Amino acid sequence: MSAATVTSPAPASGRPTATGNRPLKPISWKAPIGYGVVGLISLVLFGLVPPTGRTSTFTVSTPSDFFQIDPITVPSKTTAIVLSLVALALAAVSFLAARSRRKVGAWLPALFGVAVILAFLTWADAGKASPLPLTGLLQGSLFLAVPLVFGALAGLLCERSGIVNVAIEGQLLAGAFLAAVVASITHSAYAGLVAAPIAGALVALLLVLFSIRYVVNQIIVGVVLNVLVVGVTSYLFSTVLKVDSATFNSPPKLPTLSVPLLSQIPVIGPVLFRQTALVYIMYVVVVVLQILVFKSRWGLRLRSVGEHPKAADTVGIKVNLTRMKATVLGGGVAGLGGAFFTVAAGLAFGKEMTGGKGFIALAAMILGRWNPTGALAAALLFGFSDNLQVVLGIIGTPIPSQIMLMTPYVVTIFAVAGLVGRVRAPAAEGIPYEK
Incomplete structure (x- = not known):
């Protein structure tokens, strides 16, 4: 048999064999081990440890739904054990898929996450006088994810063109x-x-000026711009907004817009179709960018200057001009996300009110693999963890409040750390291009 023929399949030990002249990639056990560990922790903490009560109650209906669904009451311990066993079964599926080098779709991590989260919610709500509002939890999670989605999309536009946007x-x-x-x-x-997007675009213009025109390190420029914006807005807040807040710092709130009929569908309606205009704009921006980045000539040029700018230049693409346009557009998208903190949330402006959401948006971009829909999913995960600590604090939970406040950031760290080595940034990211 010649050297070009297919050799025997990979043994159970996970050692790679060759197909033709190409060796098979080593088996990665990171995902199955991670699923297994989390599933065991869920089983021990939420299933085997005695809960504070025997039953957990969840509400899913709102007063304006087409029809009302009675609150759902389940036995706390039994339900948590069953859900944890489902998570462990999914971990076993992941193990078998990794062993045979088969890829599993997004359905497996999605189902695994749902099983573990429901097990946790069942344990947290055990014996509580107030039922846990599932629809309100999801509705608030989507709303809190808005700035993260816009921030992640801004980073995606910039980094797909080769500019690192830490700003x-x-x-x-x-x-x-x-x-x-x-x-x-x-x-x-x-x-x-x-x-709002005008302000974000102006900050992006400064990023373009220093990173492209003067070829300054893009990460350093981004950090400096963050400090600059904090300083300028804090100064104006103290000298202008705080002095005459009635004129300059009393923004009206965006009204909630309910889509007729769709907003009355139980669970789905209040979550997706009973939101402010900013949330609906977010839907449109995600869909449009998904099409433009991966299905259009503009997107092909954008990705080419981020992967191989020299090759793009040889076919007539103006590399730095493309990067400039993408960065300014990304800044405008991020600025639009900034409107969430004031006009969408109905709050007056405060010093450093974004609270590090821009850096969590960067994590969402990486977790989403520089893809608009992936960034949306990652931002929703972080938004859910952010809203979860609020809801559980309202109903009362045995978890200390300090740990609940840490939840969004801990989820961010674990989510990104779990994908180290499995995602690849654009090849020319952060590398200035000079002819």
Whole structure:
């Protein structure tokens, strides 16, 4: 048999064999081990440890739904054990798939996450006088994910073109500031919504100026811009907004817009179709960017300058101009996300009110593999963890409040750490291009 023929399949030990002249990739056991460990922790903590009560109650209906669904009451310990066993079964499926080098779709981590989260919620709500509102939890999670989605999309646009945008935090803060000021002066939340992306684009122009024109290290420029925006907005807040808050810092709130009929579907309706205009804009931006980045000529050029700028230049693509346009567009998208903190949430502007959401957005971008829909899913995960600590704090939970406040950041760390070595950034990311 010649050397080009297919050799025997991979043994159970996981050692790679060759197909033709190409060796098979080593088996990665990271995902099956991770699923197994989390499943065992879920079984021990939420199933075997005695809960504070015998039953858990969940509500799923809202008063304006087409029909009402009675609160769901389940035995706490039994339900948590069953859900944890389901998670362990999914871990076994992941093990078998890794052993045979088969890829599993997104359904497996999604189902695994749902099983573990439901087991945790069942344990946390055991014996509580107030039922846990599942629909409200999901609705708030989507709303809190909005700035993360816009920030992740901004980073995606920039890094797909080869520019590292660490200044997302500053762009969000600038958008929140200008949205609050313009909305307060005009008494229109929608005017603030229009002004927010302008602030983000201006910060992005500074990033372009220093990283492309003067070839300064992009990460350093991003960090400096974050500090600059914090300083400028804090100074203006102290000298202008705080002095005359009635004129400059009393923005009206975006109204909640309910889509007729769709918003009355139980669970799905309140979550997806009973939101503010900013959430609906987010839907559109995610879909449009998914199509533009991967299905259009513009997207092909964008990705080419981020992967191999020299080759793109040889076919006539203006590399630095493409990077500039993508970075400014990304800054505008991030600025739009900044409007969440003021006009969408109905809050006055405050110093450093973004609270590090720009850096979590960067993590969502990486976890989403520089893909709009992936970034959306990752941002929803972080938004859910952020809202979870609020909801559990309201109903009362045996978990200390300090640990609950850590939840969004711990989830961010574990989610990104779990994908180290499995994602690849654009090849020319952060590398200046000079002819």
